[in-house]
Amino acid sequence: MPALSRPHPPAGPGPAPPVPAAARAIVALLALRWLAGIAEGFGLPGLSEVAAVALLAGLALMFLAGMRIAAEGALMMAGLAAWVFSGLLTLAAVPAPRWGDPLALLALLALYALFANAVLLHLQTPQARPLVGRFLAGFIVVGAALSLAQVATGAGFVEPGREGLMRAMGSDVHPVSFALQVLAAAVALEVIRARAGTPLTIRHAGLLALAAVALYLTYARTAWAMAGIIAFWLVLTQTRGVARGLWLLALAGGAALAASQSSRLADLASLPLFWQNFSPTEAVFDYRYIDNSLSWRIVNWAIGLQQALERPLLGFGPGLSAAVSRFGLEMHNILLEAFLEGGVFGLGAALMVLAGLARLHWRLPRATPGERRARALANGFGLGLLLAVLFSTSFVDQLMSFLLYMLLLAMAGERPPPPEPGRTPLFA
Numbered sequence: 001m002p003a004l005s006r007p008h009p010p011a012g013p014g015p016a017p018p019v020p021a022a023a024r025a026i027v028a029l030l031a032l033r034w035l036a037g038i039a040e041g042f043g044l045p046g047l048s049e050v051a052a053v054a055l056l057a058g059l060a061l062m063f064l065a066g067m068r069i070a071a072e073g074a075l076m077m078a079g080l081a082a083w084v085f086s087g088l089l090t091l092a093a094v095p096a097p098r099w100g101d102p103l104a105l106l107a108l109l110a111l112y113a114l115f116a117n118a119v120l121l122h123l124q125t126p127q128a129r130p131l132v133g134r135f136l137a138g139f140i141v142v143g144a145a146l147s148l149a150q151v152a153t154g155a156g157f158v159e160p161g162r163e164g165l166m167r168a169m170g171s172d173v174h175p176v177s178f179a180l181q182v183l184a185a186a187v188a189l190e191v192i193r194a195r196a197g198t199p200l201t202i203r204h205a206g207l208l209a210l211a212a213v214a215l216y217l218t219y220a221r222t223a224w225a226m227a228g229i230i231a232f233w234l235v236l237t238q239t240r241g242v243a244r245g246l247w248l249l250a251l252a253g254g255a256a257l258a259a260s261q262s263s264r265l266a267d268l269a270s271l272p273l274f275w276q277n278f279s280p281t282e283a284v285f286d287y288r289y290i291d292n293s294l295s296w297r298i299v300n301w302a303i304g305l306q307q308a309l310e311r312p313l314l315g316f317g318p319g320l321s322a323a324v325s326r327f328g329l330e331m332h333n334i335l336l337e338a339f340l341e342g343g344v345f346g347l348g349a350a351l352m353v354l355a356g357l358a359r360l361h362w363r364l365p366r367a368t369p370g371e372r373r374a375r376a377l378a379n380g381f382g383l384g385l386l387l388a389v390l391f392s393t394s395f396v397d398q399l400m401s402f403l404l405y406m407l408l409l410a411m412a413g414e415r416p417p418p419p420e421p422g423r424t425p426l427f428a
Contacts (some may be wrong), residue, residue, distance in 0.1 A: 003278055007206070010203060016047070019128060019130075019131050019209060020122060020127065022062060022118070022121075023122045023128045023131060023132065025058065025129070026059075026060065026062075026115075026118050026119060026123060027131055027132060027135050029054065029055045029059070030055070030135065030403055030407075031056045031057070031138075032051050032054060032081075033048065033051040033054075033055050033399070033400065033403075034139065034400060035051075035348045036048045036050065037173075038131070038146070038171045039141070040173075041146075041169075041173065047330050052107075052111065055111060055115075056110065056111045056114065059114035059115055059118055059222045060114060062181055062253050063114055063117065063118070063185065066121070067116075068121060069117055070117050070120035070121050072120060072300055072359070072360055072413070073116050073117060073120045073356065073357075074354075075296060075352065075356035075359050075361065076113075076116060076352075076353055076356025076357055076359070077113045077116060078352065078356070079349050079350070079351075079353035079354075079355070080109050080110070080113040080116075080349075080353055081113065082114055082345075082348070082349035082352055083338070083342070083346065083352075084110060084348045085108050085345075085349075086318075086342040086343075086345035086348075087102065087105065087106050087109075087188070087318030087319075087341070087342060087346070087348050088106070089314065089317050089345060090316075090317050090341070090342055090345075090346070091317060091318070094311075094314060094315075094316065094317055096320065097320070098320075100325070101320055102318045102319045102320065103318035103319075104317030104319060104397075105318045105396065105397065106319075108396070109396075111399070112402055112406075115402075115403055119406050119407060119410040120406075120409075120413070121409055123407070123410045123411070124411075124413055124414050124415050125414065125415065126195075126196075129192050130197060132188070132192065132411060133192050136185045136188050136192075136326050137181075137189070137207055139171070139181070139185045139208050139404075140182060140185050140186065140189070140210050140211045140214070141207070141210060141292055142186050143170035143171045143178065143181070143185075143214050144182075144210035144213055146168070146170045146171055147169075147213070148168075148213070148217070149215055150166075150170075150217075151166050151168050154166060155218030156169060156217075157169045157174065157175050165219060167217070167220075168214065168217035168218050168221045168359075169218070170182060170218070172400065174264065175219060175237065176220045176223065176393060177400070177401055178214075178218055178220075179214075179215055179218040179220035179222070179223030179224075180220075180222070180223055180226070180385075180393075180398065180401040181209050181400050181401050182214045182215055182218075182223075183211070183215060183223050183226060183227060183381070184381065184401065184404035184405050184407075184408050185404055186208055186212075186215075186373040187230065187377050187380075187381045187408055188404065188407055188408040188411055189204065189208070189379050190208070191374045191378060191408060192411050194370045194371075194373040194374040194377065195370050195371065195374050195411065195412070196252075196370070197370045198378060198398075208389075212298055215227065217297050222388050222392040222393060225384065225387070225388075226381070226384030226385065226387075226388055228251070228255055229380060229383055229387065230377065230380035230381055232248075232250055232251055232378075232380070233376060233380030234377065234380055234384060235248055235251060235375050236248075237376040238372075238373060238376055262411065264265060269276075281376060296327075296329075297332045297391070297392070299327075300325065300329055300331065301331065301332075301333060303325075303326055303327070304321070304333075304336055304340055305336060305339075305427070307324065307326070307340060308336065308339045308340040311343060312339075312343055312344060313343045313345075314342070314343040314345065315339065315340055315341045315342040315345075315346055316339050316341055316344035317341060318346070319341065319397075319427050320341055321337045321340050322394055323339050324340070330394055332391075332392055332393055332394060333389070333391065334346060334354075334389040334390065334395055334396060335390070337394040337396065338350035338396075354386070357382065358382075360413070361409070363377065363413070364379070364409075365414075365415075366377055370394060373413060374411070374412045377412065378409060378412035378413075379410055381405070381408060382409075385405065394415050
């Protein structure tokens, strides 16, 4: 039944409602972690870890002060808690060869749960839009400036064996991580614009252009593919009839042109030869057929799965996939990594987290055109990210990437502000 409320005079023109203190604290802690990562890149080691601990402590205090759990994120947070429990169970049964990586991963999982809960509780209101928008704009501008400077001065990322390719890493330590972050920031800005219903301005278009430049300079194929998936999803859900067909043809033509012209994609031409000489059941392979990152991942998955099946119940220990891998590499697949590190319990927890994230996407509002566009943007990013964590990066230890993703979901899931004093519902 409708809520009964006490009389309240109509609101007239006046100052905008203040941004809640909790929202300001969350964004301040997030900015602290971001700036610490930049400072570390300029030769101040250890700052990002200190900032991450400060973020974890601040979020824990915020949770203890309110003792509230966001209902829409409960399944995902339960999955993260189960992931932590499975890690502790494995550590109790199988002593870790080193404790730093396991403890760091368990702390990250706890941080993810606390941050998700905080943003879903405190940032899903219109009052938080300008605050979050300023942070995202600053992230893109600074990241693009750093990317341009890194490429111009030769201070970017150079991959062994590819000394001729200078890749920007922006405000992170790896091009792929930064590419995911700048893509999330750009999509989140578009989500905010869609929810606010504002037209495209020169300032906003400039920010998107800077994000595109930074994304290109990373030469991160994973993020490029995600951007294409987001565009495809937008066309599929936001256009109809002839317009949809024309847009899909344009996207397909653009992708084909990029694939034929970009040297960053040329090495994938050897995949057919690789497949002819690869067996997923053999632990022996010929290095001559592996000349790109995708071939390396396929071989790593096959051998990683064989290793995981050696300890299927409890795994080798949280955060230790790279330590036990025969290549010294992470699995670049979130499910395989969870299985290798935590056995069936870790795999079940990871599946629960993915189900919780899918639930968050499904519950995004869609009543108005702005809400539907924001939902399409968020779901396109989520679909691209799902494919990325299955085929490119496990995403578990990508702190800033995950935090920006949760910020994006919070902006897309914006709800009306809580009732004002004087209009407290008596019955719901």
